[in-house]
Amino acid sequence: MKSFLLKCTAFIVLLLLVLVGIRSFIIQQKQNPERYRLNTSIENIVLGHSQPECGLNDSLLSHTKNLSQGGEAYFYTYAKLKKLIEVNPTIRTVYLSFSNNQLEKKMDDWTFDDEFINDKYPAYFFAMDSEEKKVLWKANPKAVLQSEQLLLKNNMVDLVKYRGKIRPETYWGDYLYLEREKTDSLIRVNYIETMVKERGKGISEINLTYLKKIVQWCKDENIQLIFYRTPVHPILRSTYDEKAFDSIRKKHFSTIPFLDCIDFPLSNQEFGDFDHLNYKGARKFSTFFNHVVQRKITSEIEIKKIISSEGQPEKNISE
Amino acid sequence: MLFNSIDFALFLPIVFILYWFVTNRNLKLQNLLIVVASYVFYGWWDTRFLSLILFSTLVDYLVGVGLLKQENLTKRKILLWISIVVNLGFLGFFKYYNFFLDNFITAFTFFGMPIKAGMLNIILPVGISFYTFQTLSYSIDVYRRKLEPTKDFVAFAAFVSFFPQLVAGPIERATHLLPQFYKKRVFNSTLAVDGLRQILWGLFKKIVIADNCAEYANMIFNNSDSHSGSTLVLGALFFTFQIYGDFSGYSDIAIGTSRLFGFDLMRNFAFPYFSRDIAEFWRRWHISLSTWFRDYLYIPLGGSQGGMNMKIRNTFIIFIVSGFWHGANWTFIVWGFLNALYFLPLLLANKNRHNLEVVAIGRLLPSARDFLAILTTFSLTVFAWIFFRADNITHAFSYIKGIFTSSLLSVPTVLPFSLFGLLAFFMTVEWIGRGEQYAIEAIASRWKRPLRWGFYYVIIFLIFFFMGKEQEFIYFQF
Known part of the structure; x- marks a missing residue:
């Protein structure tokens, strides 16, 4: 037994040494600030989840980079934001998505569920401080352990695949060109009922906490933070509890400018589904958003006026 | 767990x-x-x-x-x-x-x-x-x-x-x-180390081979209508390796784990895809179930004691019951029936007890005759797996119909080259180790420690870097 245990220990120690060596190499490579450096002309960044990821085509936005990523909770956005600002002093304004579904209870799962930790931990590990890693470890240690394997695997593959020339958008989000045009078929099958059912009751405290942290951090770093809401289909919009949304915003974030574009007029053909724009919608909305960014508009009333002047949505939106 | x-x-x-x-x-x-x-x-x-x-x-x-x-x-x-x-x-x-x-x-x-x-x-x-x-x-x-x-x-x-x-x-x-x-x-240190080695090989079969093949097999079977004939053939092949890696991998881990606790479990797989006829395949596939049915169903029914008609009847019963054991779906029954049909010519020609020894023993490569026999048996098995994997009989027939179209000769739309490489490595190791209880058993006696450990580390890194999405073992549903 003694010899067996000794052999096993030696084998495992050697294995761990190799793994620690690989891990240290990856960390050293990925912590290089150059990997997070954006083009020096970038003054604004757009952050958020899948809605801005599909809705804002940054090739149409001057001096602006869209680093939104599907399924991203504020917990991960917070880590990403800190690292980006640290490495890119030219960034002066942060446009952060603040939408109804980001306050829904399901965002707790989007922060701590296995699937999301496995997806986000390997990407944001290099931006998280020890406090944030502790939060994840405490919430779901099993998923963090699984993600350690993915951390090595994914990053090794990235380093080999991109030969060290990794850009932030490779793993931290980018504009997503969405081709689909499923809105009409979703209306036909009454998919909205499923969406409403999946929401869960109550709000996500963890997402709210980290949103407050983002606000405080931007304030401390003297970064202009602006909330925005991308367009969603009128059918989905009608199911939102706007009163609750407004009350949270006014209670916690009354000082943050809010560019509410939820009712920006678009046709069914410009939506990929109820809450994501396809490339046609993104083209239209990004052109509009570019004007807003360039004119540095921060007034809620002004944005509403501009949207109204954009005209009514096309007739084929059926409810 | x-x-x-x-x-x-x-x-x-x-x-x-x-x-x-x-x-x-x-x-x-x-x-x-x-x-x-x-x-x-x-x-x-x-x-x-x-x-x-x-x-x-x-x-x-x-x-x-x-x-x-x-x-x-x-x-x-x-x-x-x-x-x-x-x-x-x-x-x-x-x-x-x-x-x-x-x-x-x-x-x-x-x-x-x-x-x-x-x-x-x-x-x-x-x-x-x-x-x-x-x-x-x-x-x-x-x-x-x-x-x-x-x-x-x-x-x-x-x-x-x-x-x-x-x-x-x-x-x-x-x-x-x-x-x-x-x-x-x-406690027996040699047995325990052997157990760990078998667990490692079982994990490789499950995590690297089965889970990665599952991804493609599921993708192709779940949208079989939209794939070409050649891609459907590939889908059936991926499932063939998935089910083998999955189930024999589980058995390897089970046997290896038991050894750690001083227990000896019976062998369940003996390199079935190198079988030269379907009777040999069934002596090498899910051995514990085949022998269970032999001892508690086939023999009590009269086994091969009666005339040819009784032998045929008993063979069909055992194969169909075995299929039904797998699940409450006609697909499994047809799969069992199909295997009985494959078995029938051997039974009629009284050749079902041929090929008892390991193929090409003492040689690096099989003879041309053995190779052809292996290829034929393997193809028949792949074909039967289509029924096993399909959602229902209609799906199985539409899948088979989809194979035999002009697109059979086209280039498959799914070509995961890294998986092909892994499968080639896997089958090579299995071929080399086909005379043992499990493929890498002989490493202990033939290789020196540095080489042996190096090989284990290679397997561990392959598991680490090719880990597919964690999937349940197929046989859990049975």
């Missing part, structure tokens, strides 16, 4: 330490630890069905005790039937209730007598087909006086619930496994 999960990676060393360092001086305590560990292992998935295992254990234990005291043949038969009815009753209810009901409704409707009956929302308890057969083997062997019934309830409970093979086999015979619980286990 899945073998390929972090939970099991923590569970196994804890049980190992308790087993060899805390409870090692008392056999009863050691057996009790196995029972507790096995119930934790099973309860990790769903605690509700622990009562089912416990009940089954109690019934068969009491039947055994009853048979010990009973000499009257009629009463002995009654006791045996109690065990059969209880065990098969549970199996029938949980696994086949909805299937039979659905088919009755269809049949009555077909004859113009529509009936109304509600389907039940039944969850199939994991591993029920495996432990049911294992406990049945105990009652039957005790009835046949092949085995002395046990009075040691803890040992019997440990035999029924032994965690390495509880949910997906090998289906152990009481005559082989139960006596091992009576004897004090002595």
Whole structure:
């Protein structure tokens, strides 16, 4: 037994040494600030989840980079934001998505569920401080352990695949060109009922906490933070509890400018589904958003006026 | 608990330490630890069905005790039937209730007598087909006086619930496994190292081969209408390797884990894809189930003792029942029937006992004749797996129809080259090790330690870097 245990220990120690060596190499490579450096002309960044990821085509936005990523909770956005600002002093304004579904209870799962930790931990590990890693470890240690394997695997593959020339958008989000045009078929099958059912009751405290942290951090770093809401289909919009949304915003974030574009007029053909724009919608909305960014508009009333002047949505939106 | 999960990676060393360092001086305590560990292992998935295992254990234990005291043949038969009815009753209810009901409704409707009956929302308890057969083997062997019934309830409970093979086999015979619980286990370092090696190979088969093949097999089978004939062939091939990697990988991990605890489980796979005819394939695939059916169904039916008609009848029965054992779906029955058809020419020509030895033994490559025979058997097996994997019979036929189109000669739309590389590596290692109990067994005796460890590290890194999405073992559903 003694010899067996000794052999096993030696084998495992050697294995761990190799793994620690690989891990240290990856960390050293990925912590290089150059990997997070954006083009020096970038003054604004757009952050958020899948809605801005599909809705804002940054090739149409001057001096602006869209680093939104599907399924991203504020917990991960917070880590990403800190690292980006640290490495890119030219960034002066942060446009952060603040939408109804980001306050829904399901965002707790989007922060701590296995699937999301496995997806986000390997990407944001290099931006998280020890406090944030502790939060994840405490919430779901099993998923963090699984993600350690993915951390090595994914990053090794990235380093080999991109030969060290990794850009932030490779793993931290980018504009997503969405081709689909499923809105009409979703209306036909009454998919909205499923969406409403999946929401869960109550709000996500963890997402709210980290949103407050983002606000405080931007304030401390003297970064202009602006909330925005991308367009969603009128059918989905009608199911939102706007009163609750407004009350949270006014209670916690009354000082943050809010560019509410939820009712920006678009046709069914410009939506990929109820809450994501396809490339046609993104083209239209990004052109509009570019004007807003360039004119540095921060007034809620002004944005509403501009949207109204954009005209009514096309007739084929059926409810 | 899945073998390929972090939970099991923590569970196994804890049980190992308790087993060899805390409870090692008392056999009863050691057996009790196995029972507790096995119930934790099973309860990790769903605690509700622990009562089912416990009940089954109690019934068969009491039947055994009853048979010990009973000499009257009629009463002995009654006791045996109690065990059969209880065990098969549970199996029938949980696994086949909805299937039979659905088919009755269809049949009555077909004859113009529509009936109304509600389907039940039944969850199939994991591993029920495996432990049911294992406990049945105990009652039957005790009835046949092949085995002395046990009075040691803890040992019997440990035999029924032994965690390495509880949910997906090998289906152990009481005559082989139960006596091992009576004897004090002595730690054997060589066996333990061998066990770890077999676990490693099993994990490679499951995580690298099966899970990666599953991704493509699922993708192709789930959208079979939109793929070309050549891609569908590839999909069937991926499933062929998936099911082998998955199931034989599970068996390797089960056998290896048992060795760590001083137990010897029966072999379940013997490189079936190198078989030269379908009879050889069935001697090498899921051996514990094939031999179970042979001993408890085929032989009692008369086996090969009667004339040719009886042999044919028995062969079809055993293959169809074996198919049905896998699941309550016509696809499994057709799969069994198809294998019986494959077997028939060998039976008629009295060639079903050929090819008993390992193929091309002592040679690096097979002869052209062996190679062709292997290729033919493998192709037949791949074809049969289509029925096994398809959602229903219609799906299976549309899949096969999709293969035999002009697109069969086109370039497949799915070409995962890294997976092809892994499969080539896997089959090469399996071919080299085909004379052993498992592919990498001989490494211990033939390779020096640095080379041996280097190879293990390569396997570990392959597992690490090609880990597919954690998937349940296919045979859990059976």
